Amino acid sequence: MGPQYTELKAETDAAIAEVIRTTAFINGKQVGEFEKALAESVGTKYCVGVANATSALWATMKALGIGPGDEVITTTHTAVCTTEAIALNGAKIVFCDIDPRTYQIDLDQVEAKITARTKLILPVHLYGIPVNMPRLLEISRKHNIPILEDCAQAQGAEVGGKRVGSMGIAACYSFFPSKNLGGMGDGGAMCTNDEKSAKFVRMFCNHGRLDKFNHEIAGCNERLDTLQAAILNVRLKRLDAWNAQRRRVATIYSEALSEVPQVVLPQAYPDTTPVWHLYVIRAKDRDGLAAYLKEQGIGTGLHYPLPLHLQPSMAFDYRKGDFPEAEKACSEMLSIPMYGHMTEDQALEVSKAVAAYYAKSPATVSA
Ligand SMILES: Cc1ncc(COP(=O)(O)O)c(C=O)c1O
DSSP states (O other), rough: OOOHHHHHHHHHHHHHHHHHHOOOSSOHHHHHHHHHHHHHHTOOSEEEEEEOOOHHHHHHHHHOOOOOOOEEEEEEESSSHHHHHHTTTTTTTEEOOBOTTSSSSSSHHHHTTTTEEEEEOOOBOOGGGGOOOHHHHHHHHHOOOOOOOEEOOOOOOOEEEEETTTSEEEEEOOOTTTTEEEEEEEOOOEEEEEHHHHHHHHTTTTTTOOOOOOOSSOBBBBBOOOOHHHHHHHTTTTHHHHHHHHHHHHHHHHHHHHHHHTTTOOOTTTEEEEOOOOOOEEEHHHHHHHHHHHHHTOBBBBBOOSOGGTTTTTTTTTTTSHHHHHHHHHEEEEEEEOOOOHHHHHHHHHHHHHHHHHHHHHHHHHO
């Protein structure tokens, strides 16, 4: 049983039982309740529940009129889902490298890559670290190009006191179980202040209709399940507390690991509140460290081993060497444990194990 379920067992069981009792498995009232609560939490007028974030991105780009001949600027360092959504709309993916301190999209490259065909900028608040939005908003205004925020990993993060997802034309969210706000299966949403886009996404993801028998456009079936919405309604109330705990763990890591010269710590931009979906360090002899931590019973991850411009499905005309910062980061990075129910003691234990590895094997890692 996961810690989120354990904490909220009684309320979650009751919410699930209510859906079963009413049999409103599709478009039940819990979906509308969740959409309202999420819009309030993000600070947008509209929210539309979608089956997952990949489909939310796909549908939102469609709502914005993105299609063949258009260019969408994004980062090469993200989950493949971000760029799948661009490819599914037939638009050209224009990759940018990253700022190596924060892992976020390099905004100098964003501006340099704008052409007459650029129709959208798609930043990703990767690992829950917000992109430098004040500067990106300046670029967007200067060139009159909208921003669609990929907030899949950044539910609840803030820039200058405003939630991510409230600053561009629209934003997409994922409720994949491991996300900061995770469900018990797939789930997603788009948030926006743009009524037209919200209406389009609602129609498109529900067979092109707003009422039962009038199908105004050719759509698909990508709705958020009532059961997931009911579970997410319970969990959304705890999101801020879980994110605060992630920040406490990150503070412990950044203090304890600053003593370890073989490790480079992730940075956030000033005046931002990250939510640390992942805590990704750069480590000398990364694979050796991962193997050592595994022996100590500490799991780690790679997010991601390959930048997208080197993935066969997304490479198009790109090749090795095009984005050196992302390529270097992918070879050095390691995600160490991070979740909303992690304790300070556990974070200290992980930090000690990292330090112990380098203390034991300085020769291996001095290269
Ligand atoms: C940055 C990013 N964008 C989009 C997605 C897609 O989310 P989903 O799994 O809900 O389709 C993910 C999920 O891993 C993600 O990490």
